Amino acid sequence: MYKLRNYQEVTINRIYEQLKLGHRSIMVQQPPRTGKTVIMAEIARRATRKGNSVLFLVHRKELVDQARRTFEEQGVDMSLVTMGMVQTMTRHVGELSEPTIIMIDEAHHVLAKSYRRIIDAFPRAVRIMVTATPWRMNGAGFEGVADCLIPGQSMGNLIKHGFLAPIRYFRPPDINTAELKTKANGEFDEQSVAEALKPKIYSNAVKMYLAHARGMQAIAYAYNVQSAKQLAKNFNDAGISAAEVDGATPKEERDRLIQRYRDGKITILTNAELFTEGLDLPNVDCVIMMRPTQSLSLYLQFSMRAMNPRAGKTAVIIDHVDNLSRFGLPIDERSWTLKGTQTAGRKHGETITPTTTCPYCFATFYRKGRKTCPICGRKLTVPDEESGPVHIDADLVEVSQAKQQAKRRVEIAHMIRDSEMMKWIADKTPDQLENMIQLQYYARLHGYKPGWAYVVGKKRGFVR
Numbered sequence: 001m002y003k004l005r006n007y008q009e010v011t012i013n014r015i016y017e018q019l020k021l022g023h024r025s026i027m028v029q030q031p032p033r034t035g036k037t038v039i040m041a042e043i044a045r046r047a048t049r050k051g052n053s054v055l056f057l058v059h060r061k062e063l064v065d066q067a068r069r070t071f072e073e074q075g076v077d078m079s080l081v082t083m084g085m086v087q088t089m090t091r092h093v094g095e096l097s098e099p100t101i102i103m104i105d106e107a108h109h110v111l112a113k114s115y116r117r118i119i120d121a122f123p124r125a126v127r128i129m130v131t132a133t134p135w136r137m138n139g140a141g142f143e144g145v146a147d148c149l150i151p152g153q154s155m156g157n158l159i160k161h162g163f164l165a166p167i168r169y170f171r172p173p174d175i176n177t178a179e180l181k182t183k184a185n186g187e188f189d190e191q192s193v194a195e196a197l198k199p200k201i202y203s204n205a206v207k208m209y210l211a212h213a214r215g216m217q218a219i220a221y222a223y224n225v226q227s228a229k230q231l232a233k234n235f236n237d238a239g240i241s242a243a244e245v246d247g248a249t250p251k252e253e254r255d256r257l258i259q260r261y262r263d264g265k266i267t268i269l270t271n272a273e274l275f276t277e278g279l280d281l282p283n284v285d286c287v288i289m290m291r292p293t294q295s296l297s298l299y300l301q302f303s304m305r306a307m308n309p310r311a312g313k314t315a316v317i318i319d320h321v322d323n324l325s326r327f328g329l330p331i332d333e334r335s336w337t338l339k340g341t342q343t344a345g346r347k348h349g350e351t352i353t354p355t356t357t358c359p360y361c362f363a364t365f366y367r368k369g370r371k372t373c374p375i376c377g378r379k380l381t382v383p384d385e386e387s388g389p390v391h392i393d394a395d396l397v398e399v400s401q402a403k404q405q406a407k408r409r410v411e412i413a414h415m416i417r418d419s420e421m422m423k424w425i426a427d428k429t430p431d432q433l434e435n436m437i438q439l440q441y442y443a444r445l446h447g448y449k450p451g452w453a454y455v456v457g458k459k460r461g462f463v464r
């Protein structure tokens with residue numbers, strides 16, 4: 001049996017309190033990597049001990065096996081538990097007997113038809129729905145399926161007490177977000193991602209890894225299979241053992257690669273959307289993001305993948321695609337609600353906590369009055385000629401002073417990515433804007449509330 005951490009006990013107690021208050025459908029928020037399944041297993045253990053039955057729904061096959069192991073470990077009476085993939089269960093809903101409790105993992109998907117069909121079939125069952133991100137890309141709320149929300153522990157506390165590793169976050173300027181286009185479902189269009197990325201991104205990824213995470217085991221999230229393969233090749237070419245895994249990788253081969261990764265024989269696994277929810281990979285210390293996303297759920301799953309704690313560990317997150325500007329740092333405190341139209345897990349009108357990106361090493365942090373970069377120690381003034389020669393790129397070391405300074409100015413212009421976008425936006429009118437990102441920049445430039453971009457985006461069909 002797992003020894004429950006005190007914050008897990010707090011959450012379990014809160015669930016019982018809500019049940020006592022008469023709530024029947026409870027949404028529970030728990031940050032990624034903080035043992036959501038253990039919480040559900042403990043509730044299932046207590047429920048089955050009293051003879052109650054549990055229907056447990058997940059939405060990926062791998063997660064079924066993982067959850068079953070956790071439940072067994074916790075001492076749940078498995079004869080009273082039905083566990084399976086929602087896609088399968090929904091087709092056989094007529095054959096299921098009525099459960100006392102329906103538990104739903106990754107419950108931000110719960111509004112999908114497949115879940116609704118099951119929920120609607122058993123209106124008397126108590127529902128416990130757990131997710132790291134009670135948030136939908138389309139802005140929909142969960143008031144229709146949940147009658148209360150239990151927020152998890154603050155990120156600051158979880159880190160302070162060693163339940164999550166502290167992070168170093170780097171944001172190299174490898175994408176021109178102005179070029180990103182959004183698809184009907186709100187996510188970025190793959191072709192536009194390919195076009196927005198700087199051609200040097202693969203070699204930059206290797207450089208950034210070597211500069212800030214050398215030797216650490218990493219997972220890289222690429223925007224498609226081809227880019228995942230290319231990235232693995234660049235790492236291998238640089239002498240860092242890497243392997244690519246995707247949906248077409250035969251299961252045996254995938255399992256073999258994952259095992260080699262667990263054994264520390266592969267340093268970097270690259271993938272396109274495979275290692276998102278669930279799948280336990282405890283030894284990830286670094287995450288490399290090459291996949292821009294509009295989904296807060298994905299962003300937190302990607303970035304927090306590296307935050308499994310270990311004594312003395314600091315996780316490294318390298319964000320080549322500026323996901324930060326849409327969601328803030330993963331360690332940001334968010335105020336979750338069941339209501340719709342939250343922006344990056346914030347209530348309407350709340351903004352993302354501002355961060356500073358060091359123009360030299362690209363470390364991104366809360367400035368809090370700092371005068372120097374906490375990672376490289378350089379002075380954080382607006383870079384100018386007085387700041388002396390700066391080695392932004394190892395390639396520059398041999399270049400003459402004048403050239404170096406010229407190159408530096410160009411680099412800095414790129415780094416201050418926001419200002420480029422602002423310049424482009426400056427002479428536009430809202431009807432000339434083509435996607436959510438542009439609307440968000442426009443709102444910032446004109447000092448509008450963040451909600452403005454959403455409202456206009458919705459009207460224009462950028463958000464659905």
Ligand SMILES: [Zn+2]
Binds near residue numbers: 358362363376
């Ligand atoms: Zn720095």
